[in-house]
Amino acid sequence: MAGSSASLLLLFLLFGFSAAKELLVGGKTDAWKVPSSEADSLNQWAEKSRFKVGDYLVWKYDGGKDSVLQVNKEDYGSCNTSNPIEEYKDGNTKVKLDRPGPHYFISGAKGHCEKGQKLVVVVMTPKHSRDRAISPASSPAELEEGPAVAPTSSATVLQSGFVAVLGVLAMYVM
Numbered sequence: 250m251a252g253s254s255a256s257l258l259l260l261f262l263l264f265g266f267s268a269a270k271e272l273l274v275g276g277k278t279d280a281w282k283v284p285s286s287e288a289d290s291l292n293q294w295a296e297k298s299r300f301k302v303g304d305y306l307v308w309k310y311d312g313g314k315d316s317v318l319q320v321n322k323e324d325y326g327s328c329n330t331s332n333p334i335e336e337y338k339d340g341n342t343k344v345k346l347d348r349p350g351p352h353y354f355i356s357g358a359k360g361h362c363e364k365g366q367k368l369v370v371v372v373m374t375p376k377h378s379r380d381r382a383i384s385p386a387s388s389p390a391e392l393e394e395g396p397a398v399a400p401t402s403s404a405t406v407l408q409s410g411f412v413a414v415l416g417v418l419a420m421y422v423m
């Protein structure tokens with residue numbers, strides 16, 4: 250029936266975009282190493298990427314020479330490898346980003362973190378993306394992000410119009 254295919258399409262539109270992804274750290278297989286320059290650093294890559302709850306980070310490296318340590322903020326800052334939250338050294342590490350906020354990783358190889366082999370990934374808060382998709386007409390108080398949310402171009406206006414239609418459709422179908 251038309252109704253059920255419409256709701257399938259709607260489900261795809263609403264949730265298809267947010268399907269869990271596997272993100273290769275640095276965007277290439279040999280990226281977990283001491284960066285050759287600031288521009289080459291993993292945090293430069295991280296700043297250009299979007300991370301959502303449920304996504305996986307994947308590291309490929311030589312497990313005999315290096316490791317991935319998940320650490321807290323302090324140990325990230327001081328490159329302290331002595332008390333990681335998790336230690337991975339299998340050469341093919343996959344970590345699920347299971348909560349919003351920052352996740353800190355450093356190399357377990359001696360001296361590498363100090364030379365810049367470290368990564369902080371900030372996972373988006375799911376509340377924001379969901380609110381925006383389903384109830385674009387939320388009250389100003391809910392739009393905590395301020396100017397970032399305000400439509401700034403006609404493309405954005407078009408996009409919010411589209412999302413608004415989806416939202417209305419969602420209420421109708423569900």
Ligand SMILES: *[C@@H]1O[C@H](CO)[C@@H](O)[C@H](O)[C@H]1NC(C)=O
Nearest residue numbers: 323324327328329330331332
């Ligand atoms: C690393 O952290 C541990 C535990 O917090 C602490 O005892 C140690 O002194 C730290 N090492 C360095 C080099 O800061």
